[in-house]
Amino acid sequence: MSSWIDLSANELLSQLEAGQVTSQEVVTAFLDRIHQVDPKVHAFLNLFAEEALQKASVVDERRKNGEKVGLLGGLPVAVKDVLCMKIGATTAGSKMLERFHSPYNATVIEKLEQADGIILGKTNMDEFAMGSSTENSAYNGTANPWDLERVPGGSSGGAAACVASQMAPLSLGTDTGGSIRQPAAFCGITGVKPTYGRVSRFGMIAFASSLDQIGPMTNSVEDAALLLEVIAGHDPSDATSLDRPVPNYREALKEPLKSFKLGLPKEIADFNPDPEIQKAVEAALEVYRETGATIEEISLPNLKYAVPTYYVIAPSEASSNLARYDSVHYGYRTDRKAMMAGLEEGDSPLVQMYSQSRAEGFGPEVKRRIMLGTFALSKGYYDAYYLKALKVRRLIRQDFDRAFEQVDAIIGPCTPKPAFKIGEKVSDPISMYLEDLFTVGANLSGNAAMSIPCGFTSENLPIGLQLQVPALEEERLFRIGHLYQQVTDWHQRRPSLG
Amino acid sequence: MNATVTDAAYTTIIGLEVHTQLLTKSKLFCGCANRFGEEPNTLTCPVCIGMPGVMPVMNREAFRLAVRTGLALQGKIASFCKWDRKNYYYPDLPKGYQISQFDLPFCEGGHLEVEVEEGQAPSKVRLHRIHLEEDAGKSMHDESMGGRDSLVDLNRTGVPLLEIVTEPDIRSPEEAKAFLTELKLLLVYLGVSDCNMQEGSLRVDANVNLHLPGESGETIATPIVEIKNMNSFRAVERALHHEVVRQWEEWQATGKKKGEVPKQTRGWNDEAGETFAQREKEESSDYRYFPEPDLVPVTMTAEQIATAEAEVGELPQALRTRLQSEYELSAYDADVLVNQGKALVRYYLEVADACGDAKLVSNWLQQDIMRTLKERNITIEELPVSAPMLTELLKKVQSNELPRARARDVFAQMVETEASLEETMDAMGIKQVDAGALRELCQSLVDANPRIVEDVKGGKQQAVGALIGQAKKKDPNVNPGEVRKICLELIQAMGEDS
Numbered sequence: 001m002s003s004w005i006d007l008s009a010n011e012l013l014s015q016l017e018a019g020q021v022t023s024q025e026v027v028t029a030f031l032d033r034i035h036q037v038d039p040k041v042h043a044f045l046n047l048f049a050e051e052a053l054q055k056a057s058v059v060d061e062r063r064k065n066g067e068k069v070g071l072l073g074g075l076p077v078a079v080k081d082v083l084c085m086k087i088g089a090t091t092a093g094s095k096m097l098e099r100f101h102s103p104y105n106a107t108v109i110e111k112l113e114q115a116d117g118i119i120l121g122k123t124n125m126d127e128f129a130m131g132s133s134t135e136n137s138a139y140n141g142t143a144n145p146w147d148l149e150r151v152p153g154g155s156s157g158g159a160a161a162c163v164a165s166q167m168a169p170l171s172l173g174t175d176t177g178g179s180i181r182q183p184a185a186f187c188g189i190t191g192v193k194p195t196y197g198r199v200s201r202f203g204m205i206a207f208a209s210s211l212d213q214i215g216p217m218t219n220s221v222e223d224a225a226l227l228l229e230v231i232a233g234h235d236p237s238d239a240t241s242l243d244r245p246v247p248n249y250r251e252a253l254k255e256p257l258k259s260f261k262l263g264l265p266k267e268i269a270d271f272n273p274d275p276e277i278q279k280a281v282e283a284a285l286e287v288y289r290e291t292g293a294t295i296e297e298i299s300l301p302n303l304k305y306a307v308p309t310y311y312v313i314a315p316s317e318a319s320s321n322l323a324r325y326d327s328v329h330y331g332y333r334t335d336r337k338a339m340m341a342g343l344e345e346g347d348s349p350l351v352q353m354y355s356q357s358r359a360e361g362f363g364p365e366v367k368r369r370i371m372l373g374t375f376a377l378s379k380g381y382y383d384a385y386y387l388k389a390l391k392v393r394r395l396i397r398q399d400f401d402r403a404f405e406q407v408d409a410i411i412g413p414c415t416p417k418p419a420f421k422i423g424e425k426v427s428d429p430i431s432m433y434l435e436d437l438f439t440v441g442a443n444l445s446g447n448a449a450m451s452i453p454c455g456f457t458s459e460n461l462p463i464g465l466q467l468q469v470p471a472l473e474e475e476r477l478f479r480i481g482h483l484y485q486q487v488t489d490w491h492q493r494r495p496s497l498g
Numbered sequence: 499m500n501a502t503v504t505d506a507a508y509t510t511i512i513g514l515e516v517h518t519q520l521l522t523k524s525k526l527f528c529g530c531a532n533r534f535g536e537e538p539n540t541l542t543c544p545v546c547i548g549m550p551g552v553m554p555v556m557n558r559e560a561f562r563l564a565v566r567t568g569l570a571l572q573g574k575i576a577s578f579c580k581w582d583r584k585n586y587y588y589p590d591l592p593k594g595y596q597i598s599q600f601d602l603p604f605c606e607g608g609h610l611e612v613e614v615e616e617g618q619a620p621s622k623v624r625l626h627r628i629h630l631e632e633d634a635g636k637s638m639h640d641e642s643m644g645g646r647d648s649l650v651d652l653n654r655t656g657v658p659l660l661e662i663v664t665e666p667d668i669r670s671p672e673e674a675k676a677f678l679t680e681l682k683l684l685l686v687y688l689g690v691s692d693c694n695m696q697e698g699s700l701r702v703d704a705n706v707n708l709h710l711p712g713e714s715g716e717t718i719a720t721p722i723v724e725i726k727n728m729n730s731f732r733a734v735e736r737a738l739h740h741e742v743v744r745q746w747e748e749w750q751a752t753g754k755k756k757g758e759v760p761k762q763t764r765g766w767n768d769e770a771g772e773t774f775a776q777r778e779k780e781e782s783s784d785y786r787y788f789p790e791p792d793l794v795p796v797t798m799t800a801e802q803i804a805t806a807e808a809e810v811g812e813l814p815q816a817l818r819t820r821l822q823s824e825y826e827l828s829a830y831d832a833d834v835l836v837n838q839g840k841a842l843v844r845y846y847l848e849v850a851d852a853c854g855d856a857k858l859v860s861n862w863l864q865q866d867i868m869r870t871l872k873e874r875n876i877t878i879e880e881l882p883v884s885a886p887m888l889t890e891l892l893k894k895v896q897s898n899e900l901p902r903a904r905a906r907d908v909f910a911q912m913v914e915t916e917a918s919l920e921e922t923m924d925a926m927g928i929k930q931v932d933a934g935a936l937r938e939l940c941q942s943l944v945d946a947n948p949r950i951v952e953d954v955k956g957g958k959q960q961a962v963g964a965l966i967g968q969a970k971k972k973d974p975n976v977n978p979g980e981v982r983k984i985c986l987e988l989i990q991a992m993g994e995d996s
């Protein structure tokens with residue numbers, strides 16, 4: 001049954017604009033698909049079926065009357081549950097916020113609404129975006145649509161899985177150390193981490209503020225360009241958002257790239273990527289060579305410090321960002337009676353309420369990172385950990401700056417290994433942290449990066465190709481990615497979910 | 499108790515930490531109104547409540563007022579300053595951290611000249627630094643443990659707060675009070691704060707210890723004690739007095755030096771007139787300061803600093819000097835006027851410039867006007883007699899059109915009826931101002947010549963001629979007939995009185 005869900009977002013948009021289909025029909029098709037497939041995948045935490053159909057009918061009505069319709073023109077969008085929305089709960093995958101209803105919409109949500117995007121629901125994620133498998137969600141994990149026994153990656157696992165399994169044509173994720181790109185690679189879709197400050201973070205529940213970015217997760221580069229165009233731009237509510245005009249990214253795709261240089265970091269080999277992944281990346285390099293690109297070896301000498309640097313800075317900021325979940329003003333609070341009964345001589349009920357609520361409301365990985373960060377910022381350790389990490393971060397940024405003097409983009413595998421089995425790494429946090437090996441550099445440097453599908457392993461697991469460009473060069477990033485997708489069809493492959 | 503102190507061979511060392519709320523329309527990092535006295539938790543929004551996902555945006559006006567204060571206190575304004583998070587848990591701190599400035603405050607150094615005793619050379623109290631931060635909310639506790647709930651009001655959360663820290667330059671409780679009085683005057687002159695201690699817009703903590711000469715000429719320091727909860731300048735002075743005596747006695751009893759005991763925080767009980775040990779903090783506080791990643795650093799160009807400088811205006815000390823040099827007022831008179839505040843000085847200058855008799859105007863302000871303000875509990879702006887109205891009145895006094903005593907009656911009447919000078923004089927039957935002066939002259943002659951008065955009373959009406967002659971000598975322009983008539987009336991009136 002070929003249906004609307006088989007089309008890309010841009011194809012659907014053309015059909016909508018041509019009157020071949022209504023937004024209500026499109027939304028219904030995706031909702032049907034969700035009901036059919038999501039019991040297996042569990043990508044969604046919450047659905048807004050009624051609201052979505054209602055909004056779709058309004059957009060259809062406007063289009064019928066010849067009124068102006070926004071850029072997304074009635075296309076469905078899935079939203080990672082880390083973005084605050086006035087409807088439904090916003091949980092960030094945590095028990096702490098199980099019943100938290102945001103009184104306001106995140107800026108990107110407002111932008112989606114204004115562009116006439118139809119929000120289908122909220123997608124599953126690792127608790128507070130901490131994780132690389134979505135197993136840290138307090139609401140059960142999400143399965144990889146290509147192999148239901150494997151993880152979809154994380155933390156934006158639900159966001160990636162819902163696009164891969166055709167439950168939504170467009171999806172918003174967030175990326176702090178690779179949380180968009182790694183699940184995109186694992187699920188065989190396109191995932192973009194924009195330049196730091198390109199998209200407003202206002203209303204995104206913070207994990208590590210100096211690294212977090214919201215970005216599109218889609219079936220193609222063209223679709224990502226459409227979604228980024230909608231969500232990018234300066235926001236007076238986010239002091240770190242960049243006050244720069246938003247280019248017409250889709251228009252940029254039409255301009256072909258003439259000759260360009262891609263840099264392959266020689267350090268990647270030091271980390272022994274899976275041979276099948278290496279082979280797929282080499283094949284991708286060959287595709288680029290054939291289109292006229294030159295490939296150069298470059299060096300990112302401090303890449304080996306990227307993960308340790310990241311795992312000092314991100315938990316430090318997180319330990320402070322998550323301090324607000326203290327059970328005083330909102331969020332999970334421990335049972336008062338039981339707590340008071342358990343008080344011992346000299347215990348402060350206030351301190352007990354704090355520690356017990358947080359002990360019960362947060363999962364183990366979140367607690368681990370809060371402790372890591374608290375330690376790194378403590379008196380006597382600050383210089384050796386946090387301050388040192390900031391210095392190394394500067395060096396890593398310099399590595400990238402130097403590389404970009406030499407090449408137009410950096411190319412390489414997105415992850416060292418393909419999707420792993422559910423439960424495989426749960427008890428081994430370090431190996432889980434190493435999932436971020438190739439992706440954290442873009443977060444530490446603030447540059448833009450993207451993962452696009454470039455092949456499959458012998459076990460039919462998707463392989464992601466990562467492209468990285470300097471800050472605010474998303475147009476270049478999209479052109480290079482789009483060029484590849486014009487001559488390959490990896491991005492059009494779909495898992496068979498029955 | 500004081501007997502041991504009078505001959506004490508020690509120096510009192512005092513440093514102050516003053517927190518003052520800035521008079522901005524809105525809070526430091528959100529758009530909520532900055533107002534005192536509203537219903538609890540009505541001046542709040544997701545940002546100042548610390549909801550998930552919110553981000554701070556700096557209030558430029560608050561920074562402008564802060565810089566103006568720094569410049570007025572002769573501090574060095576940083577060309578680059580940043581924000582830091584001060585992490586600690588408290589129910590009135592909803593984010594779990596306070597946005598403050600740690601190692602790079604916007605202002606360093608500076609000083610304030612303070613006159614401790616009249617006629618003595620002013621002392622210079624150096625400032626260590628000034629920084630800007632957000633205020634916390636207000637907690638009301640049930641201290642009985644386990645009884646009622648504690649209550650939190652977040653209206654104050656996020657109100658811009660300046661922290662002004664002095665060097666330990668203050669040598670007596672009196673000097674501390676004088677410093678605070680002068681600082682408050684300056685802040686009010688600058689229009690940056692209303693410095694209302696009752697409403698908490700000015701708060702003072704004092705650090706105090708004693709320096710004693712050791713046996714071999716070295717200086718011995720007693721442990722530093724921080725005193726909190728003093729709610730008036732008088733309380734600060736009294737608390738310091740008490741603490742100095744207490745520390746002296748403790749030194750004599752224990753011989754404990756600074757560094758040998760942990761820094762103590764003591765509260766002030768105003769009714770009992772003593773300081774008391776406050777519950778020791780659980781551990782020595784580690785606020786885990788780190789740069790606030792949600793805000794960008796603040797830069798100040800030389801031009802911006804120059805602009806701020808122009809907004810400082812004339813400060814109390816400069817005004818005192820000018821009133822003495824340009825208006826030839828005594829130091830005492832200048833001090834009285836300046837200490838009344840900027841508006842009264844402005845009023846004074848306007849009238850004095852128009853009348854040309856600075857001393858006359860000063861006397862009027864210090865007598866009739868200040869008394870009226872006090873009696874009616876109004877400000878100079880609320881006084882019905884405006885500066886031009888007083889000018890008009892005093893000009894009549896200067897030209898002898900209105901005797902001084904009569905002018906005071908007129909003034910009182912003008913305050914009462916809020917009418918103009920002309921209306922008031924009409925109402926009081928003072929039709930011809932000349933007549934008033936003439937009547938005053940006649941009265942003085944009658945008063946000065948009791949013998950002639952007796953003669954007239956005795957029937958010798960012609961004796962009045964002598965008075966006419968004297969009047970002519972004093973003012974050649976008097977109308978002899980008028981003088982005769984008035985003098986006879988006056989003498990007759992005296993007759994009736996007796």
Ligand SMILES: [Zn+2]
Nearest residue numbers: 528530543546
């Ligand atoms: Zn607010």
